[in-house]
Amino acid sequence: MRNWLMRWGQRFSRFMYGRYGNDQFNLFLTVVCVLLLLLSGVRPLYVLMLPSAALLVWTTFRCYSKNIARRRQENERFLRLVRPIRMWFRLQRNKWRDRKSFCYFKCKHCRAVLRVPKGKGTIDVTCPRCQKITVKKT
Ligand SMILES: [Zn+2]
Known part of the structure; x- marks a missing residue:
């Protein structure tokens, strides 16, 4: 067999x-x-x-x-x-x-999706694609 x-x-x-x-x-x-x-x-x-x-x-x-x-x-x-x-x-x-530890948002300048840790207060986020800085409340 x-x-x-x-x-x-x-x-x-x-x-x-x-x-x-x-x-x-x-x-x-x-x-x-x-x-x-x-x-x-x-x-x-x-x-x-x-x-x-x-x-x-x-x-x-x-x-x-x-x-x-x-x-x-x-x-x-x-x-x-x-x-x-x-x-x-x-x-x-x-x-x-990542829903508990990160928040996702789109870069206002190039629409790239960015991820930042939650609970850090207001932070400056530098977009890795266009190098522009966005102020984000986390
Ligand atoms: Zn960007």
Whole structure:
């Protein structure tokens, strides 16, 4: 039984050799694909089955593709595109984590997000991006 499994494992790794595999973009496409599939269960939305199937084909193609450079490029483009969204979520997480000891605010001059310790009274904050000083009550 174990030998049989190992043989299949080896065959599979030989098959996947030189192929792209999965990345963040594929994960995103898979999530969208599943969401569309679930929505297509609602009667008036059954046509969503088509884009869902198309996404499944695309995801599979990307996973087994041998053009690794091109797939990597697509993934980088995707990551660049969603970077602001990921940064926003990270900021919200950090704000929540630091809610007791730090306060966050935006620099009036360049809109950079700044973090200062709470309970220090009125302090001068130098923005690390634009070097301008803001007076802040903490
Ligand atoms: Zn600034």
